[in-house]
Amino acid sequence: MTDLVPGKLARVSGSVRIVGAGLLGSSIGHALVKNGVDVILADTSPAQLRLAVDYGAGRAEAEGDAPDLVVVCTPPDVVADTVAAELERYPNAVVTDVASVKLEPLRELRRRGVNLVNYIGSHPMAGRERGGAISARADIFLGRPWVICRDGETPASALALIEDLALDLGAVPIEMTPEEHDRSVALVSHVPQVVASLLAARFAEAPEMSLSLAGQGVRDTTRIAASAPELWVQILAANAAPVVEQLDLIAADLQRVADALRDPEAAGARRTTADAIRDGNLGVARLPGKHGQRRMFETFVVMVDDASGQLGRLFGDLGELDVNVEDFRLEHSPGAQLGLAEIAVDPATLQRAVDGMSARGWRIAGAHV
Amino acid sequence: MTDLVPGKLARVSGSVRIVGAGLLGSSIGHALVKNGVDVILADTSPAQLRLAVDYGAGRAEAEGDAPDLVVVCTPPDVVADTVAAELERYPNAVVTDVASVKLEPLRELRRRGVNLVNYIGSHPMAGRERGGAISARADIFLGRPWVICRDGETPASALALIEDLALDLGAVPIEMTPEEHDRSVALVSHVPQVVASLLAARFAEAPEMSLSLAGQGVRDTTRIAASAPELWVQILAANAAPVVEQLDLIAADLQRVADALRDPEAAGARRTTADAIRDGNLGVARLPGKHGQRRMFETFVVMVDDASGQLGRLFGDLGELDVNVEDFRLEHSPGAQLGLAEIAVDPATLQRAVDGMSARGWRIAGAHV
Numbered sequence: 001m002t003d004l005v006p007g008k009l010a011r012v013s014g015s016v017r018i019v020g021a022g023l024l025g026s027s028i029g030h031a032l033v034k035n036g037v038d039v040i041l042a043d044t045s046p047a048q049l050r051l052a053v054d055y056g057a058g059r060a061e062a063e064g065d066a067p068d069l070v071v072v073c074t075p076p077d078v079v080a081d082t083v084a085a086e087l088e089r090y091p092n093a094v095v096t097d098v099a100s101v102k103l104e105p106l107r108e109l110r111r112r113g114v115n116l117v118n119y120i121g122s123h124p125m126a127g128r129e130r131g132g133a134i135s136a137r138a139d140i141f142l143g144r145p146w147v148i149c150r151d152g153e154t155p156a157s158a159l160a161l162i163e164d165l166a167l168d169l170g171a172v173p174i175e176m177t178p179e180e181h182d183r184s185v186a187l188v189s190h191v192p193q194v195v196a197s198l199l200a201a202r203f204a205e206a207p208e209m210s211l212s213l214a215g216q217g218v219r220d221t222t223r224i225a226a227s228a229p230e231l232w233v234q235i236l237a238a239n240a241a242p243v244v245e246q247l248d249l250i251a252a253d254l255q256r257v258a259d260a261l262r263d264p265e266a267a268g269a270r271r272t273t274a275d276a277i278r279d280g281n282l283g284v285a286r287l288p289g290k291h292g293q294r295r296m297f298e299t300f301v302v303m304v305d306d307a308s309g310q311l312g313r314l315f316g317d318l319g320e321l322d323v324n325v326e327d328f329r330l331e332h333s334p335g336a337q338l339g340l341a342e343i344a345v346d347p348a349t350l351q352r353a354v355d356g357m358s359a360r361g362w363r364i365a366g367a368h369v
Numbered sequence: 370m371t372d373l374v375p376g377k378l379a380r381v382s383g384s385v386r387i388v389g390a391g392l393l394g395s396s397i398g399h400a401l402v403k404n405g406v407d408v409i410l411a412d413t414s415p416a417q418l419r420l421a422v423d424y425g426a427g428r429a430e431a432e433g434d435a436p437d438l439v440v441v442c443t444p445p446d447v448v449a450d451t452v453a454a455e456l457e458r459y460p461n462a463v464v465t466d467v468a469s470v471k472l473e474p475l476r477e478l479r480r481r482g483v484n485l486v487n488y489i490g491s492h493p494m495a496g497r498e499r500g501g502a503i504s505a506r507a508d509i510f511l512g513r514p515w516v517i518c519r520d521g522e523t524p525a526s527a528l529a530l531i532e533d534l535a536l537d538l539g540a541v542p543i544e545m546t547p548e549e550h551d552r553s554v555a556l557v558s559h560v561p562q563v564v565a566s567l568l569a570a571r572f573a574e575a576p577e578m579s580l581s582l583a584g585q586g587v588r589d590t591t592r593i594a595a596s597a598p599e600l601w602v603q604i605l606a607a608n609a610a611p612v613v614e615q616l617d618l619i620a621a622d623l624q625r626v627a628d629a630l631r632d633p634e635a636a637g638a639r640r641t642t643a644d645a646i647r648d649g650n651l652g653v654a655r656l657p658g659k660h661g662q663r664r665m666f667e668t669f670v671v672m673v674d675d676a677s678g679q680l681g682r683l684f685g686d687l688g689e690l691d692v693n694v695e696d697f698r699l700e701h702s703p704g705a706q707l708g709l710a711e712i713a714v715d716p717a718t719l720q721r722a723v724d725g726m727s728a729r730g731w732r733i734a735g736a737h738v
Contacts, residue, residue, distance in 0.1 A: 200650075218561040
């Protein structure tokens with residue numbers, strides 16, 4: 001079990017109320033309970049609430065509860081309703097939400113004329129592939145960005161409370177405006193989801209034979225296409241404007257490359273294709289990698305069979321060679337009972353790693369595109 | 370060093386001539402030399418040829434060479450030229466090529482009226498992220514599909530020779546027509562490359578702050594965008610028709626989703642978005658995973674620090690718990706000195722793995738979207 005160091009919230013806050021005891025709400029509950037906080041859980045589904053309480057994410061509400069902090073963890077389409085209701089019910093509490101879109105709920109609250117002095121939207125960049133109180137875990141926020149959307153009228157004490165919440169859960173607080181947040185998640189999360197889904201959709205009725213040639217590249221490119229439709233329909237609808245803007249640009253880019261390939265003798269056609277690949281090189285190099293840095297590593301590939309003992313020996317040998325593994329990926333060969341372990345190391349240690357592993361009897365293969 | 374079991378080719382073939390001593394040519398050379406085959410290397414670049422010979426991929430050609438098999442490993446744009454020249458020079462040899470597009474060179478050869486009885490196109494689905502004789506390795510073909518494009522006039526003996534080549538190098542031979550091959554690689558390789566590149570290109574000038582929210586999902590989706598432009602311009606140009614067909618369809622799909630998000634009250638708008646995500650679910654589930662099967666695994670996440678010794682201990686503990694690791698992925702938290710090891714196991718062993726690892730002091734975190 002996980003034992004977090006008692007956090008700041010436990011010292012400043014009498015109790016925290018969490019509305020919506022699904023994956024995120026229950027996960028926050030677990031972390032705060034372990035942190036020594038009195039966590040009050042609420043959910044429109046009595047079954048979900050009971051599960052969350054049984055699993056130890058907090059207690060059901062009781063007469064006289066007076067939370068200092070309310071965390072709204074409902075689905076995106078009812079966030080504004082819930083935030084408004086909580087602000088009215090607990091006028092002395094700071095209210096935040098964890099929805100993955102920030103501008104639309106804020107606009108809705110403003111349209112209703114709700115007093116928002118005590119409201120600060122936030123968004124922890126964490127989740128799991130499956131939802132619900134059963135999947136909840138205290139540690140899903142560790143090391144993840146937690147966006148906090150303050151505005152001019154937010155009191156410093158309220159902001160500090162949300163920062164404490166993020167820090168107590170092990171997340172990294174990042175301040176943004178709601179507009180900055182929504183444009184950012186459109187770019188790095190919502191648009192990639194749509195693109196990966198539409199690319200993967202081409203395989204839904206493709207011949208089995210064609211798919212047998214699929215390698216690690218296309219598997220990586222389409223991995224997130226396995227995401228659940230229900231949530232994504234809500235997220236995309238709630239963040240439509242910046243998503244649509246990017247989708248239009250990408251559709252136009254695709255059309256431009258298609259036209260260039262259709263008519264290769266047209267002026268600039270080959271350059272259009274080359275520019276598309278080159279701009280992709282530039283873009284992917286800007287994504288933060290390990291620890292937010294952009295260091296270059298060298299990779300080599302070691303053949304392993306499927307036994308986990310083999311991987312233990314592999315890492316044991318690397319440790320004895322004093323080779324630090326910067327990144328690791330396990331690939332599987334189609335139709336073969338062997339795996340390919342792609343190991344990224346500092347360029348200065350590559351030769352030592354390859355020689356040392358070869359000497360210890362490991363079969364070194366090439367890296368794969 | 371790798372020692373392959375002497376293969377069939379060594380028994381049936383006096384010598385194999387490889388034209389083009391870059392990554393693929395030199396890699397085939399290394400594997401065949403280890404297999405006991407007399408390998409003759411040729412390259413228009415004397416420097417590249419010298420490197421390949423120095424590294425042990427074969428020998429330079431000599432008076433009186435009479436190869437039984439010629440493998441053309443030149444860049445796509447000169448494949449037809451080279452195949453025609455080799456067929457004329459060695460009328461008793463079987464000639465194959467390893468270009469990643471099969472129809473365009475064949476059409477060009479037919480246009481020229483070349484006698485193609487002794488020609489069989491092929492395509493090993495292998496490569497590395499960097500090219501050249503220096504990067505060559507005998508083992509890059511292990512477990513990879515090797516497409517062989519026979520036609521009606523191909524003699525059985527010639528086909529057998531190419532199959533022996535593929536098998537000797539550890540690849541899995543797959544027969545396809547050139548049309549089937551080109552449509553297949555367009556779908557699972559060329560189109561994903563364009564889509565990933567154009568998605569990543571959106572990051573080339575995006576604000577640093579937005580990119581700081583990027584997680585593992587978008588990193589996976591855009592990983593192949595790091596590929597080299599020069600080669601891809603040739604590949605895409607040579608396989609334009611099936612690539613363009615798919616790009617048009619994806620551009621139209623993107624536009625359809627963008628329109629649905631723009632006008633969410635239009636009839637069927639929400640369904641359009643949901644269908645896109647759902648079709649992506651169906652498509653990605655059809656990609657062959659481990660060993661071509663589509664088994665479901667459960668994943669759990671263990672926190673590790675950056676020392677490779679930790680990974681050795683991790684896999685050692687999993688081995689002692691008799692937990693077989695079906696898949697493994699190392700994630701890095703932005704701004705944090707820790708890694709998250711995502712471990713896929715058989716659902717039947719999940720509880721034992723989690724309990725056992727917790728008992729051994731490992732910190733178990735949730736899985737991440």
